[in-house]
Amino acid sequence: xxxxxxWHLRDIILLTLIAIFFGVIYWVIGPLYNLLxxxxxxxxxxxxxNDILMGVWVMAGPLAGxxxxxxxxxxxxxxxxxxxxxxFGGQWGASTMISGVVQGLGSELGFALTGYKRYDWTSLGLxxxxxxxxxFGWDLFxxxxxxxxxxxxxxxxxIRLASTFIFAGVLTRAITNLLDRTHLLSRRSx
Amino acid sequence: MNPTLKFVLxxxxxxxxxxxxxxxxxxxxxxxxxxxxxxxxxxxxRLLSLIFWPLIPAVALAVAILMQSRSTGNxxxxxxxxxxxxxxxxxxxxxxxxxxxxxxxxxxxxxxxxPTKFAYGFLGGFNLMPKIVTEVKTIRVAALMxxxxxxxxxxxxxFKAIIAALRWSENLAEAMTSHGFVEDAPRTHRVTVRIRSxxxxxAIGSLILLQGLLFGLHLA
Numbered sequence: 001x002x003x004x005x006x007w008h009l010r011d012i013i014l015l016t017l018i019a020i021f022f023g024v025i026y027w028v029i030g031p032l033y034n035l036l037x038x039x040x041x042x043x044x045x046x047x048x049x050n051d052i053l054m055g056v057w058v059m060a061g062p063l064a065g066x067x068x069x070x071x072x073x074x075x076x077x078x079x080x081x082x083x084x085x086x087x088f089g090g091q092w093g094a095s096t097m098i099s100g101v102v103q104g105l106g107s108e109l110g111f112a113l114t115g116y117k118r119y120d121w122t123s124l125g126l127x128x129x130x131x132x133x134x135x136f137g138w139d140l141f142x143x144x145x146x147x148x149x150x151x152x153x154x155x156x157x158x159i160r161l162a163s164t165f166i167f168a169g170v171l172t173r174a175i176t177n178l179l180d181r182t183h184l185l186s187r188r189s190x
Numbered sequence: 191m192n193p194t195l196k197f198v199l200x201x202x203x204x205x206x207x208x209x210x211x212x213x214x215x216x217x218x219x220x221x222x223x224x225x226x227x228x229x230x231x232x233x234x235x236r237l238l239s240l241i242f243w244p245l246i247p248a249v250a251l252a253v254a255i256l257m258q259s260r261s262t263g264n265x266x267x268x269x270x271x272x273x274x275x276x277x278x279x280x281x282x283x284x285x286x287x288x289x290x291x292x293x294x295x296x297x298x299x300x301x302x303x304x305p306t307k308f309a310y311g312f313l314g315g316f317n318l319m320p321k322i323v324t325e326v327k328t329i330r331v332a333a334l335m336x337x338x339x340x341x342x343x344x345x346x347x348x349f350k351a352i353i354a355a356l357r358w359s360e361n362l363a364e365a366m367t368s369h370g371f372v373e374d375a376p377r378t379h380r381v382t383v384r385i386r387s388x389x390x391x392x393a394i395g396s397l398i399l400l401q402g403l404l405f406g407l408h409l410a
Contacts, residue, residue: 009311009373010363016315017355020322025342034243037250044257046250056342067352080312084319086286092247092275093282094204097197142208143251144271147259167343174345175352184356 022060023084051160055167061107078104106134193297216273223280248275
């Protein structure tokens with residue numbers, strides 16, 4: 001979209017709308033998370049549900065980063081999505097806002113590493129990796145992952161990386177490809 | 191309490207208990223949160239779902255620690271994780287249930303000096319929430335009529351929603367501009383939101399008390 005870094009009213013509204021849309025999605029997959037968690041808890045693998053679905057929860061960041069191509073877009077998009085989810089009555093309460101910022105900064109880092117110049121698989125791929133590492137680091141503390149034995153930690157990390165790759169990588173790329181074909185985003189910057 | 195300070199306080203508390211492991215503090219925070227929630231008189235359904243749904247991640251995390259941790263006998267940490275989830279949820283809901291989003295945004299604009307274009311742009315977008323929920327349903331039904339089912343992993347679902355959002359954002363921004371909204375222009379306020387000294391005392395007092403509790407219980 002625009003090459004400038006200034007946010008205009010319509011950008012802010014669009015970002016909010018995208019965030020709300022993702023807030024709705026996050027909220028909708030809540031039951032799926034609960035189902036998976038209940039199924040995995042008896043074998044002590046309940047937290048894996050979090051890692052399996054992580055990719056869906058971090059999609060708003062890379063998508064906003066790609067659509068707006070501005071500094072802070074990924075963080076703001078992911079954060080607003082989290083705020084919306086919290087007001088919907090998500091089951092994580094106040095920590096949702098922190099998670100939103102952590103996830104947003106994670107995906108932002110990927111775009112920042114390319115200097116906000118590349119919007120292709122390089123930046124998206126980097127974003128997938130940074131998101132996985134940053135959110136996993138946060139879960140080491142928040143969800144007590146740090147206490148698990150090393151085998152489980154590696155397994156959870158790999159699951160999370162795969163999930164983030166599928167949703168925040170492949171799916172986001174598919175969406176942005178569809179958007180690119182409409183030329184709506186390039187027309188907006190004119 | 192001033193909305194900005196309330197949310198800052200809730201986030202700071204959540205952040206602090208993420209890095210500390212005191213189940214007593216978690217329980218105290220959860221109880222305080224629950225009292226504030228009850229004082230806001232939510233419906234029975236809301237209240238029960240607030241108590242029930244966090245049970246799932248809370249039990250999952252606690253069981254995982256008991257079964258999967260490196261050292262055995264980590265019951266203490268399992269209880270910490272279990273109570274931590276409830277502290278998060280009750281403190282968070284104590285803030286969200288007592289603050290209409292409009293008041294929060296007004297406070298963020300006037301007290302936290304968030305640029306007006308962000309405050310009103312966000313508010314404008316937020317008011318379209320029911321339309322977005324309807325749009326998602328419309329998109330899925332429209333696809334069903336062609337014999338396609340759109341799941342949360344279907345790019346088409348997101349694509350169509352973003353196209354709708356693009357159109358709405360243009361329209362809404364134009365509507366706001368034609369009603370006299372100018373980006374970055376100074377504004378006057380019909381309702382002014384202030385941070386009273388009482389708000390500061392509650393916020394800083396709570397934080398000091400929290401440090402005291404965490405530190406005191408650690409030493410004990």
